[in-house]
Amino acid sequence: MNVTHENNDALIATLTVKVDEADYTPKVEQSLKNARKQAVIKGFRPGHAPASLINKMYRKSAIVDEVNKLVSGGISNYIFEEKINILGEPLPSEKQESIDWDAQKDFEFLFDIALAPEFETKLSKRDKAPYYIIKVDDKMRDSYIESISGRHGSYQPAEKADDDSLLNATLTELNADESPKEDGHTVEDGLVSIALVADEAEKAKFIGAKVGDVMVLDVIKAFPNETDRAALLSTDKENLANFEPLFQATVTEVKHYVKAEVNQELFDKIYGEAVVTSLEEFHSKVDEDIKANLKGDSERKFYIDVRDKLFVSLVKLLLRLFLVAKHLNHLL
Structure with missing residues (x-):
């Protein structure tokens, strides 16, 4: 061809x-x-x-x-x-x-x-388009620092559990009447993220829990997702069908997520040791990061403004060509 x-x-x-x-x-x-x-x-x-x-x-x-x-x-x-x-x-x-x-x-x-016809339209020196540099205000900075603190936080021991706590617990398989199952499955150090518990009634059992508290957990209601349930019971998904739904949970540790404090340790962790040594320098660095992240927004806005000016210039050019053609036709 x-x-x-x-x-x-x-x-x-x-x-x-x-x-x-x-x-x-x-x-x-x-x-x-x-x-x-x-x-x-x-x-x-x-x-x-x-x-x-x-x-x-x-x-x-x-x-x-x-x-x-x-x-x-x-x-x-x-x-x-x-x-x-x-x-x-x-x-x-x-x-x-x-x-x-x-x-x-x-x-x-x-x-x-x-x-498609080829033509060229240009902006003259008289045509100007502003390039905006986004000003960082206190609200924007505080929100950014809050996010940083959250990303660099850690789980710390707590007296009692709340909605976002992690619990370590010993899990023991039970019969339907809540008696221990003979040769049942046991997990010595099961990790329960309260935020991931799907059933509200099951979640309520953990709210306010302290070390040593014991409760009966329906693992199927609490974790309907098989991947999450298999992780809790330290087994493979293929084995889940062999277990009873009820487990006794004995709390051995309560941990709560704590955001990182804004101090020298956080400064060093983010920017390197001794690069930032004061809160003022930290704020300055944060402002630079925010401006860098928002640079793309400034460039997109600039592109749109320049494009709009070129469009107006093109319309003017086409209008001039139309008027010239109309005048020539009139002469002919």
Whole structure:
């Protein structure tokens, strides 16, 4: 297959697509084989009609389909590879000769394409677009520091549990009557994140819990997600079906997440040892980080403003061209 184009004028070009018999024959033969496998023709077993009959019935339509696919793909690839900037879609040319699908072996197709006009519009020195540098205020800084403190916090021992606590507990499998199951499953140091407990009634059992407290936990209600439940029971998901839903939980440790204090330890952890040595320097560094993070917003805003100015300049240019053309037509 060969695709070429010729410019008729600055805005119109003609694409010529030549398809030879060798280009489409392999695809046509495969299409006919598939048609034979699926064909249900009276007098023959399904899929066993004579190839000659299938060829007679379907060859023309198969050629049309495969040639059209080649032409469509060839045009798209050619326009992309040649970097031709067109308006709309290629249209069959009025110069196209009729196709005899019964007799022709090789085909030639002509398509007209509209070329996108090239023009240039510029901003002059009088055109200005502001570049905004976002000012960091106290609220923005405090929010950023709060986020930093949260990311660098840690779990610390606590007297009693709340909604966000972590509990270490010994878990012992129970029977349905809450008696210990003989040879049941035991987890010595199970880790329970109260925030992940799905059932509110089960979660309430842990709120306010202290070391030494004992409660009965329905692990299926508390952790319906099998991955979470398997992690709690220190087993594989494949083994979960072997366990009873009820477990006795004996709390051995209560931990609460505490945000990092804003002090020298935090400064060193974020920026390196002794790089920042005061709260004022820390605030200055935070402000720099915020500005760097928001630089993309400033650049996007600048791009939009410049684009809008170019659009206005383009409209003015097109208006001038329209008025000039109208004046020339009037003179003619």
